[in-house]
Amino acid sequence: MDDADSLYEILTEGDELTIVCHNNPDPDCLASAFALGRIAAAAGIDERRILYSGDISHQQNRAFVNLLEIDLQPFEVETVQDRPAGSLLAFVDHSIPGANNRVPEGIRLDIVIDHHPAEGIDARFVDHREELGAAATILAEYVRELDVELDSVLATALLFAIRRETLNFLRGATRAEYDAAGYLHDHADRELLRKLSTPSVTGKTLDAIATAIRNRETSSSVLISHVGRTTERDALPQAADYLATLEGVETVIVFGIVGDSIHFSARSPDPRIHVGNVLKAAFEDVGSAGGHHDMAGGEIPLGIFAEYTTDDEQLLGIVEQVITVRLTAELGLSEDTEE
Incomplete structure (x- = not known):
């Protein structure tokens, strides 16, 4: 049967x-x-x-x-x-x-x-x-x-x-x-x-994508960026798709704070990098993450940053630092980046 x-x-x-x-x-x-x-x-x-x-x-x-x-x-x-x-x-x-x-x-x-x-x-x-x-x-x-x-x-x-x-x-x-x-x-x-x-795009989605463009940092062919805090969770994969078209970029990881969680979206046609495994290895101890070799996502509860949630600017700074360090280490990248 x-x-x-x-x-x-x-x-x-x-x-x-x-x-x-x-x-x-x-x-x-x-x-x-x-x-x-x-x-x-x-x-x-x-x-x-x-x-x-x-x-x-x-x-x-x-x-x-x-x-x-x-x-x-x-x-x-x-x-x-x-x-x-x-x-x-x-x-x-x-x-x-x-x-x-x-x-x-x-x-x-x-x-x-x-x-x-x-x-x-x-x-x-x-x-x-x-x-x-x-x-x-x-x-x-x-x-x-x-x-x-x-x-x-x-x-x-x-x-x-x-x-x-x-x-x-x-x-x-x-x-x-x-x-x-x-x-x-x-x-x-x-x-x-x-x-x-061809659906219409909300202004908040466009703002989040614009924020990811401004915050982008690259090392070798890897681009890491964030959208800050947004209510538009699906702006992250849209930002990742857009940034993946940037000349010289092979791997893109975009993160942002949505509600009470940190969300991720990753894209990579680079056969040397399995972004699903990268996100899983970097964050499985604090959240859930994974996916395919060329497309992946994840989520981390903000609970691990609870002591910073009263100051949004401070929270964003801490999240950016911690997430970037973990991703840089997992990808084996140099700490030197360029905008």
Whole structure:
């Protein structure tokens, strides 16, 4: 029995399905959850819910949810604890309770579908393919193999997610992404794809990117910068993407304070540097971090800097110093930098 059939068989055993997105879900996670819900409906599950925690702050993510009318509900831990028989719990685009999600460690999972590096995944059904560029690729494969109805909304969601996750097939794309895109293309809504690809940008996001540009420091081909304090968490990956286009730069790491945490976003096409491993090694003792060799992220609770939180300027200075020292040491860089 192949993966699609095994997944479908588990779904036919359930009366309800709860799909938990990772914190601050992106289009790949949202589209995968949306598609899994459609597959569950085809398997006879009438009660389905998609839960998320954190924020949907990136303008593309907000447009994605609004234009596709994806029904999301805020995460509540009671929903996943002490579930009755027949209640299935699924993760898409992440895989471990407590890692980039608010699900308590030790919670029993029924379904995990993911493409991010991870170890120790435990669920009744696991499809974990690190070699793929997007989780949505896996779900598109299931929709096709199970002959689930593919309307324009579902096709558009999956196609946009694959394009966004792979930066229009320039990052991590495999033959599977191209095959999935070919299958989805004729069913997708071209006008809706255009709207999703060109959402408006908030002034706060632009300000955060401008701050990262001003604060940039480089050593060799590595650029490290920060956005200070911002409410726009998704400005960090946008700043990292922009700074990665700077001539002579191969690796970019951007950090900033969002709420009560320090967030990171990293980009690196340099084959000599695995930024997921860099962030994990630098910060796993104080937070959670990791990802792919060319794209990674992380989060550190501000609790470790609690004594400085009464003075924002002092806090920013201390955070910048500590983070930069850790990154410089892990990357083996000289302390001499240039703007």
